[in-house]
Amino acid sequence: MEKWPLGVFASINAGLGVHLDVAHELGVPTIHLHAPARAARTAQHGENFLARLNELGIAISVVFGGFEGESYADIPTVKRTIGLVPPETRAERTREMEEIADFARLLGVDTVALHLGFVPHDRADRLRAEVVEVTRRLCDHCAAQGQRLHLETGQETADTLLEFLEDVERDNLFVNFDPANMILYGCGEPIEALRKVGRYVRSVHCKDATWSDRPGETWGAEVPLGEGDVGFENFLATLKDLGYDGPLTIEREIPQDPDRQKHEIGRGIRLLNELKSKIL
Numbered sequence: 049m050e051k052w053p054l055g056v057f058a059s060i061n062a063g064l065g066v067h068l069d070v071a072h073e074l075g076v077p078t079i080h081l082h083a084p085a086r087a088a089r090t091a092q093h094g095e096n097f098l099a100r101l102n103e104l105g106i107a108i109s110v111v112f113g114g115f116e117g118e119s120y121a122d123i124p125t126v127k128r129t130i131g132l133v134p135p136e137t138r139a140e141r142t143r144e145m146e147e148i149a150d151f152a153r154l155l156g157v158d159t160v161a162l163h164l165g166f167v168p169h170d171r172a173d174r175l176r177a178e179v180v181e182v183t184r185r186l187c188d189h190c191a192a193q194g195q196r197l198h199l200e201t202g203q204e205t206a207d208t209l210l211e212f213l214e215d216v217e218r219d220n221l222f223v224n225f226d227p228a229n230m231i232l233y234g235c236g237e238p239i240e241a242l243r244k245v246g247r248y249v250r251s252v253h254c255k256d257a258t259w260s261d262r263p264g265e266t267w268g269a270e271v272p273l274g275e276g277d278v279g280f281e282n283f284l285a286t287l288k289d290l291g292y293d294g295p296l297t298i299e300r301e302i303p304q305d306p307d308r309q310k311h312e313i314g315r316g317i318r319l320l321n322e323l324k325s326k327i328l
């Protein structure tokens with residue numbers, strides 16, 4: 049495959065990311081797919097969807113899981129509701145994530161990803177040990193069907209993430225690096241973080257953001273690609289240094305305004321193409 053093919057975050061029906069037809073209009077060859085709701089994760093739906101993707105000439109590189117009850121309203125709400133960290137929903141969500149991996153396998157996709165949630169930083173924390181354990185279980189489920197698991201970045205610093213990856217001790221566990229999340233959550237300068245976790249980075253989100261005036265307490269702002277504080281020329285140059293040659297997948301989190309989303313992603317594609325021809 050071409051080096052650094054462009055992609056967008058997309059969904060089958062309602063969900064995060066652009067509609068598949070929009071991905072086609074934007075002319076990208078790859079997508080990250082936000083997994084559909086359980087009712088749509090059947091073999092029949094999977095087959096129909098694959099046929100449509102083939103028609104459009106689009107390949108899925110990663111399937112992302114998400115769960116009912118998650119909310120990104122503000123940082124404390126994220127801590128309380130996201131991923132496999134909250135104990136009261138963990139067992140159910142872990143089962144669901146395994147089902148999502150099974151659906152990804154039906155689609156012929158070898159990588160699934162998720163926001164694990166706010167992993168406690170203290171290695172002695174019992175909750176952290178539980179999250180390590182459940183991540184192992186999920187990695188093993190994926191490994192049994194030849195899949196990798198990618199953790200989305202942002203909810204912890206690069207150092208905390210590295211410690212966590214080491215503690216899980218699974219060789220199919222990697223990172224989806226989202227530079228904007230590092231800024232949005234106030235978890236560290238993204239390029240420095242990318243260098244630190246670089247050896248684990250197997251997929252990326254091209255998303256931009258500006259810092260909060262109270263990093264880690266309140267959100268920064270997600271903005272169109274190239275208008276924030278990531279610095280995409282530097283980001284791509286760093287990916288090149290690291291030997292990353294996978295897709296550059298644009299994520300723009302304004303599904304409530306699809307026309308603007310499409311327009312801004314279109315501009316993001318032009319920017320990334322310019323930078324690619326300069327850097328590659």
Ligand code: MG
Nearest residue numbers: 200226253299
């Ligand atoms: Mg992301």
